[in-house]
Amino acid sequence: xxxxxxxxxxxxxxxxxxxxxxxxxxxxxxxxxxxxxxxxxxxxxxxxxxxxxxxxxxxxxxxxxxxxxxxxxxxxxxxxxxxxxxxxxxxxxxxxxxxxxxxxxxxxxxxxxxxxxxxxxxxxxxxxxxxxxxxxxxxxxxxxxxxxxxxxxxxxxxxxxxxxxxxxxxxxxxxxxxxxxxxxxxxxxxxxxxxxxxxxxxxxxxxxxxxxxxxxxxxxxxxxxxxxxxxxxxxxxxxxxxxxxxxxxxxxxxxxxxxxxxxxxxxxxxxxxxxxxxxxxxxxxxxxxxxxxxxxxxxxxxxxxxxxxxxxxxxxxxxxxxxxxxxxxxxxxxxxxxxxxxxxxxxxxxxxxxxxxxxxxxxxxxxxxxxxxxxxxxxxxxxxxxxxxxxxxxxxxxxxxxxxxxxxxxxxxxxxxxxxxxxxxxxxxxxxxxxxxxxxxxxxxxxxxxxxxxxxxxxxxxxxxxxxxxxxxxxxxxxxxxxxxxxxxxxxxxxxxxxxxxxxxxxxxxxxxxxxxx
Numbered sequence: 001x002x003x004x005x006x007x008x009x010x011x012x013x014x015x016x017x018x019x020x021x022x023x024x025x026x027x028x029x030x031x032x033x034x035x036x037x038x039x040x041x042x043x044x045x046x047x048x049x050x051x052x053x054x055x056x057x058x059x060x061x062x063x064x065x066x067x068x069x070x071x072x073x074x075x076x077x078x079x080x081x082x083x084x085x086x087x088x089x090x091x092x093x094x095x096x097x098x099x100x101x102x103x104x105x106x107x108x109x110x111x112x113x114x115x116x117x118x119x120x121x122x123x124x125x126x127x128x129x130x131x132x133x134x135x136x137x138x139x140x141x142x143x144x145x146x147x148x149x150x151x152x153x154x155x156x157x158x159x160x161x162x163x164x165x166x167x168x169x170x171x172x173x174x175x176x177x178x179x180x181x182x183x184x185x186x187x188x189x190x191x192x193x194x195x196x197x198x199x200x201x202x203x204x205x206x207x208x209x210x211x212x213x214x215x216x217x218x219x220x221x222x223x224x225x226x227x228x229x230x231x232x233x234x235x236x237x238x239x240x241x242x243x244x245x246x247x248x249x250x251x252x253x254x255x256x257x258x259x260x261x262x263x264x265x266x267x268x269x270x271x272x273x274x275x276x277x278x279x280x281x282x283x284x285x286x287x288x289x290x291x292x293x294x295x296x297x298x299x300x301x302x303x304x305x306x307x308x309x310x311x312x313x314x315x316x317x318x319x320x321x322x323x324x325x326x327x328x329x330x331x332x333x334x335x336x337x338x339x340x341x342x343x344x345x346x347x348x349x350x351x352x353x354x355x356x357x358x359x360x361x362x363x364x365x366x367x368x369x370x371x372x373x374x375x376x377x378x379x380x381x382x383x384x385x386x387x388x389x390x391x392x393x394x395x396x397x398x399x400x401x402x403x404x405x406x407x408x409x410x411x412x413x414x415x416x417x418x419x420x421x422x423x424x425x426x427x428x429x430x431x432x433x434x435x436x437x438x439x440x441x442x443x444x445x446x447x448x449x450x451x452x453x454x455x456x457x458x459x460x461x462x463x464x465x466x467x468x469x470x471x472x473x474x475x476x477x478x479x480x481x482x483x484x485x486x487x488x489x490x491x492x493x494x495x496x497x498x499x500x501x502x503x504x505x506x507x508x509x510x511x512x513x514x515x516x517x518x
Contacts, residue, residue, distance in 0.1 A: 014069045022272065023065050030058055057239070064241040068266040072335070072390055088337035090400045092166055097337045097398040100160055104358055105341060107151045112290055115147050119290045128285050135281070139304070139313035145297045150361035157360075157396065158183075158435070161406055164398070181428055182413030183435045188400055190411040192418065196471060196513055202249045205514045232256055241266050258373040265386040269379040277378040280322035287325070294359045295320045301361065303368050312371035316364050319381045323388075324359075332389040338397050357393070366392050409435050412470035416477055423481050432493040434477060472505060475512035479503065 018024055034040055034052045041048055053059045088094045112119050123131070134141065162183045169187050191199070201207075232252070235243040236259055244263040252260050262268075284292075299316045303309035309316075323329065333340050341358055357363070367384050374380035394404040401407065416434055417424045427434055477484065480496055487493040 010070070014066055017069050018062075018065060021065070023061060027053070027058055027062065030056070060239055064239070064263075064266045067241045072332075087335060088399055090166070092164070092168075093398055093400050093406075094337050096160065096164055100157075100398055101338060101341075104151055108290065108341075108358055111149070111151070117290055117293070121288050123286060123288050127288075131285050135285075135318070136314060138317040143293075143296060145293060145300065148293045148297050150298065150301075151294065151358050153361045157405075160398065161409060164406065181417055181424060182410070183433055184406060184410040184413060186400075186406060186410065188407055188410055190407060190414050193415070193513060200513065203510050203513055205510050207250060232260060236260065236263065239263060261373070262379070262383055265383060265390075267379075267382040267386040269376065269382055273382055274378045277322065277381055280325055280381075281318070283325040284321045289324060291324050291359055292321060295324065295364070298359055298361060299364045303364050306368075309365075309368045309371070312368060315371050315377060315380060316367055318377045319367050319384055320359070320364060322381060323385065324357075326385065329385060329389055332393050336393055336397055337399055338393075357396075360396065408470050412473050415471055415474040419474070420478055420481060423477065423484055426485055427487075427493060430488055430490065430493070432487065432490040434473075468509070471512060472509055475508040476500065476503065478512055479508055 030053065031049050034049060034056075037052065039048065040052065050059075053062075088097070108119070111117075162185075164184070164186050166186055197204075232244070232247045233256070235247055236256065241263055244260055248260055248264065295317070299313060299320070303316055304313050330340055366388065367380070370380055370384055370387075374383060391403060394401055395408075397404065398406065413424075413435055424434065476497070483496045484493060487496060
């Protein structure tokens, strides 16, 4: 496919997507209304309408919408390629995803049958009124959830990833591929440290980081940070998504983080957005889904028991219950090898309720850190939904995407095996495979990682920013390498990694990337 054809396909795709959007109807309405303005002349109608849309801010909104589409569009391929190849080009990955979906749906349906709880039902009027009255206090509710279990846990998904094999590939015949001792055994290309350095020059040890170094008393690049801070403030006033991502390459001021993230994601909180959120809320009040119980259970098991997140329990219920009914979220299935599950309302004819995801253990933690930044449920919902349909869904889908969970696990294992081979081999010998560890980082550091991830995923077209978690994990293992070399079991290794609250994410990443001997 030549460059001209690729550009043409991209333009056609963006135009097709935007033509049916709410923004398109708004632009049409504004263009018609402006015809009554005295400054609009018949002899220069086209140019005058364009100037009006520009000065009134609608051109910027259109630019932001185009920018968003360019970051979530389907990967370009030959026009005659089957649709499933657009979602996932590797047949064995598609087969594994389909098998995993069947397993999850079987688990959900079995739970429904065993507990005699319908997948979906209309709430009685009294129950609807009760839920509406306690909408902002759902955390005080203590339903009996003892019979309900998570459909699956991360370790179940990891077992599937470990079993992935390309039936057409024999590593013993490929002399260019080194032996890989890790759990992920698929031939996917990942980056080494020199390539990561090239992709993330803004993380160089000599570069200042907004939101971190601006709290220090002295820093050689502090004057540059001040200039960048002024630039970010100007970008916010202009509401330019593309400019916001450009100025976020060196971090983000803490006080402006919420606004910058929302602008980069083009996640708005206009009256129509608030109205849409209220419509989703009405759907929650009207219908009771089995997955609602799973959401309640997950929040109770995770965020409610966490010292940092328990105060956001109500927000998590509100956002996740609305999310489970949002049909606009289904757009990500156009570029996801997964297929959406469906629930038929008991006693009602089709159409079914289509769910975007079946919640698993830990799903609510996608939302929890965002609660520190957004105190309006509608705005929190808008930002989370945009992050999910762009990035988060790849963390529980089987895909060969560079920002998918398979590539992330493989990237981590390859970094550790290449630069800490003795540690990797030792942990493997004592039955403590590094990829099996679930490490928890203090909330401030989690937010910093998300800043890096968002800026990289969105702004760096050369390389996916989802690589931030893998080389952060490798950096943590490197930092604790001396202690880990002394462990003799998986449990003792877990103990070494149990408390990471004192670690500083940014210095760890910078040292690992730019001070590692390669």
